[in-house]
Amino acid sequence: MERPFPEPELSHPKKPRASKPKVKSGCHTCKSRRVKCDETKPNCLRCANFGRRCGGYASKEDTPPKEPVPTTKRRLLSKATAVEYTPEPSPSLDARFALLSSNPSPAQYIPSIPPGITFEDEAELQYLCHFRDVTSIELSGGFSPTMWNTVILQACDSPEIRRLTIATAAMSMAASSTPQPGMHWNTTPEYHRQYAFQKYGEALKAIQQKIVRSCSDSVKTAMISALLIFCFESFQGDVSPTMMHIQSALEVIVKKLSSEPHAYQFPIGFLGSQGNDPIDRELLMAFMRIDRPSLSLLCRQKGQTPRPAGRIFSLIFPQEPFEIPNTFLAIEEARIYLDDIRWRMFPGADAPESMSALWQNDEGEDLSPDIGAVPWHVQKWYQSYETPVDCAIISQRLALWHDAFSPLLNFAMTPAGDSMFIPAATIHIQALTTDLVLTGFFPPSFTNHRSSSFSNFHSSPFDKPEPITHVVSGSLSVPPSVPSRGRSSSHSSPQPTQENMRLFPTVHAILDFSRRLVAHPRFSKGFVFDIGIISSLSVVVMLCPDRGLRREAVEVLKEMRPRREGVWDSRVCAEAGEKSIVKEESEMELIDPSLR
Template sequence: MDAPVRRSRASKPKVRTGCLTCKARRIKCDEGKPECKRCKIGGRKCDGYLPAQEGMLAIVPKQLIGVPAVTLPGESRALEFFFHRSAPLLAGFFEGAFWNGSVLQLSLAEPAIRQAIAAIGSVHEEQGLKRLEDSNVSSAGPQTAVQLYNRAIRLVIARANVDPNAIPAVTMASILFTCFEFLRGNAPAAASHITSGVRLLQEWRDKTGTQPVGPWGQSHKSFESQFMETELAPILSLFNLNTCEFGPGQRSRVILNAVDEHGFLVLADKFEDLREARVALVDLVTSTSVLFSNMDESVGKGQLPDTNLVTVFSGMRNNLDRWKANFENLVDRKGATWDKAQRSAADNIRIMWCSTEIGIISYTVGTETAWDAHRDSFEQTLRLSESLISDTDRYPDDLSKTLSLDLGLIFPLHAVAWKCRWPRLRRRGLDLLLRSPKREWLLEAERYHALFTRVMEFEESALSVPFIDTPDADEEDFLPPEHARIHDFYCQPLPNTTSRTGNKYTLHAVTFETKPDGPHGEPRYHTECIRMPTTTSQIVGKGDQGDVEVIAPLTNLLSIKQWAKPELTDMQTASLLKGVVFGLD
């Protein structure tokens, strides 16, 4: 019998000239022009094509290509760890094209980028091993990470000094350096790199005349400008916002959508994809934060808002309402076609919106029990958080929860654990804090869990009968009274109280503020020591012996600006200003 003829599949060269959208989605493109049919059929915006013979190498100055690499011991291992574990983690829901694509491509040509990502992989593995207490696996070590990091910085500085065209590559390096410092807990250094990246973005816009003139996502004059505005700028914007709000960052801000002559954001009439909606929301929160800071400055000088500022605040509220309507319209139009990853990304945006609403509510409530009117917001926050945290594809193990730079769960969950009186909802919020990514930016979920567990215990101690979660327990019978509620807290780590064996714990002196005589009565204070887990210390500077590390105090993430506090202005002024901003009587 003749042997069966083995058929071979026809071999065709791999096409690498598809549109940018299909490349990001890693699917075959039909290469239709000016936009491909695959994008049209899927209802997606086709981002067009790269110029011939160009790609990520277009942003690399010619003298950077081919620079010989100097490999340190452990660098290869750190690179492998970065691409398999760190990049997917840092990409989050929206920045896969950058972390899984552009960074890889540029690292093949630019040693500084390669060494920066190796430094991230090395320090990430080290942090993960410390958390998991896995003594059987060794990483490249912190010394290698710092060597790689310092070498990358020196290379980038040298190139920036001799080549003005290296702005995109140097901006990418600023983002990588920021992530390295976030992982190390070095708040000042992270803020400095973000400030540098924002300055480079503005310098690029000024140099090329590419200031935003319309809604984000517009066409760009060159691949470099498209790369700067669609890949780098959204990351810088989110980094900058979170560092300014929850850390020691500078107050310079970056806006991706255009701003009209009245100071209003120019948003699209309708969103075409989730990333566009997310960028718009980050812009809105950023611009609102700037307005609130300006208001604080005016009130500090004894000035009430002028007519122009009233108009600007009115426009801010209108833009928030418009964003919500546009997002709901996007979900109605395209939600049925989304895959699991896109549905999760939409939930992430909803969590961001919940956080925005919670931030606004914190200005409008007059008493702690007034939060009761927002139970629906608490329940939605818990429902969305549960869905995101339970995704085993995204979080297959504890290492995948080492750090999140876009999830944003600590803020809304800590609000549920603190401000919600319903015992079952509070306990769900505390449980989700423990199950969420352990760190976001410079915030540690486990520490907030420890603090607000104690807040709940303190408030519920005023009940005549302790709450026991049984099927027949009526939550209405176990709501802490107003006089027992914690209005504010002040937290300070105690020196020389950190455990050095196993998990690290530090004693914190926490002062709780209550108002037993009513919301306008004199506050009373009670201080106690609380043992909190501390997985990372925070580097605050340099000393004679090297890095100076401290345990950063927990901060009140719901702290409102001075202009809205009656005790810092007066009742009439605070009411007037909140009426201007939020339309309250």
């Protein structure tokens, strides 16, 4: 039987198109038509076979080479320290600074109470919240309060640290004349004082027992306890009992760091707990900054030379100085770089032998802290170690530091950067004072060639001889009620001449910045832990050769009374300065009354 329809032929699968690598060297015509070019030069045969005009080939001039990817500039923080590299800042520094200033200020940022902290009653919770929200801001003096409202707050899971922190908060409330709203109990200063003493006594007894037992965290307990005891006693106005606590804690830290198998050095900008570090870095930096010659001199015992100063710095900072970047992007970064410069002014930690005559015959005397004499002793300590080469090198690094800091300082002096003004002005004054200690008052050869750093950097408003009272509007300017140059004594000197400004430009910059700082509405006139500007003004008061400028520095110290910064008291320093000036004028009057 025949089939009605023939069978269809078997269909074979279609062969896939051959895959060949694409090339970019064909003629323009073939490229536009998306066909393969045989790349015959000067005209391809495919275009000729199809009767088309060949568009030719691209030349090297028509196809510029790809732009090389720019290499990111890196800055080494120290040749001796391996650190994470960070790119250089973008050109828009003001935008970055504005972003920093728009972030919550230290006073606005309120960390939560860490879990695991238990309270005996509601009062303890209230006082701890006050320490976190108010006391920590006061103690930080305008700088970051992280150590106070984070590191110490986290340590409050220990009952003895919690009681000591609460006692410090209660004593700060007792010392404050400002009423504390929102408290549901008796808020009289006497109530806070009695509560503070109760918790203080309980804490000291528990801390002593814990340290005797040599617990694993006894070093951290000793460090935090020493800081809080120092603050507690300082809020009462008596720092004498606290000196040995701080000095004992320093000995514990030095012993702990010295026992580490490897050098305990860390790159700057990396604070806080870092893995298995033996000591929290925020605490280390706090003790490093208070481990100064002034503390050693005030802790000196009868018949003995002062204990070494600056040992913590030598243990945690590398041997080679940090390489200063072109621009600082944050206050804390600039501050640590300045620490690196200032502490390298000490080739040795011990007091120089030339100072031994100051305390050889004091065994029978009542040796109490004499802060009025400290500036003289500190200056002698510094000068005994200086060499011209060291001065030149450190002065050069200071000039680089100020060039890197000037954009941040200039921004802080605008209304947009007002939240950064207090810490920026403070470390600027400290840098200027470092220059005074290095160069004296003042070698003309040094002040003549200074161009773009320190008091004469390019955008500083203090280049001009006129008092600055209108450079910036708002809280940065000196209010009309605060005289730009306070001269209340009967021996007031005339307004500074151009010659006086030329001879003492750095002193004038220190005084002008200090006036504006003290007049700032957020400047605290109570106790702050961090060293600010009192020691800088004391250097001017005790050592500047121009008596008129010394009187001005005394007036600034009077304006900030009763402010205290660590071991420095504005009232004591002002009184010591006045006595020094009166004594000097009396001696000169005996020689020639016209010299007064």
